[in-house]
Amino acid sequence: MTVMEHLQALAGGIGTTVTLTLAAFGVGAVAGFPLALARRSSQWWLRLPALAVIEVLRAIPPLVWLFIVFYVIGADFPLMTPFQAAVAGLGLIAAAYLAEIYRAGLDAVPDGQWEAASATGIGTLTTYRKVVLPQAALIVVPPAATYLIALLKDSAVASVVGTTDITFLAFQEARVTLEGFEVFVIAAALYLALSAPVALVARTADRLISRRLGL
């Protein structure tokens, strides 16, 4: 078997890996926001549960979460596909990590900005929309991009419950051709190639922020 033939066998999984990663990131990006706000709340009954949820989500391995979603929660949803289970499981973990990234972004907006907004009496919603979020959004990009790469790598665990991503197809190809060494090296190269553009975005955003802050 040539490298080209192996590559063709794995190529069918690229779409699944990318969709899975982006879908889980999307779930996390949306669910992480209220979690971050609750985590920063001055009310203990919002802050403490949010803290507990974030810590527990991050303290258990992704593969274990995936198993809990697929085998335990999935028992009540017999139509759930491995792909959906993976999106839900990885999305939950992504919510916790992105919540912490959002929180750091909100914390990075100087106190004076919050105080000025509150002094002008524009209300909480307008404060977030017009003052805080435009500043926090840019700060959040580099760590969020770094996390997206981590999530891309984590997405490989979805193959264990049968999602037909790059890793799953590599596993099959290695078993059929008995050329595991070449096959997994090619799979590794595919993951590196997928993460390269995201790394570029992170670096560019980092430079942009440094310039804006006059560093």
Add this chain to the structure above:
Amino acid sequence: MSTWIELFPDLLPGLWVTIKLTLLALGLGLPCGVVLAGLSAAPSRWVRWPVIVVVEIGRGVPGLIVLYLVYRGLPQVDVVLSAFLSAGVGLAFSTAAYTAEIIRAGIAAVPVGHREAARALSLSPLQEFRLVVLPQALRTVIAPLVGFSIILYQGTSLAYAISVPELLSRAYNAASITFQFGAALTLAGAMYAVVSLTATALAGARSRERVL
């Protein structure tokens, strides 16, 4: 809760394998990480560049792919390791790459003035490293290293995929015999969480990065 108590003795040997795997990967990987960090600051780019490439590959490839490569790829070139050793070597490779980056950053954080002062006092390069750079770098490096160890501890669950009888495998096997997937998997999750959270709390290592 009563099923948790019944299942606990079944899962405990798995926890022991998980801890042994974590220590093996740290024991093999951390010294390699220190060497890689040292080499990544080498004056010759013929040394520096290959080291940077190895570190970036180690950090960029999914842990699961590395484990498969060691367990299912290396036998093809006549390197046959047991499942446990394959997992240890694979995780050690990732560990070396991540710790190399952590230690490199720790060394880079030591102010240049301190190195210049060491040289002005005519300390030898080894003395400069041992007496001036290392004690300061160690302090900044400890928290991220503990954070990484916790992530590594969680990462050992990947060894399930190459049938190492670690915590997750034990839980899955117990569940497939008794069909108590809910109890077995949540107990395994709790056992991961208790160790992770305790280690985090003890080390005060709040900032963690998702890695393996």
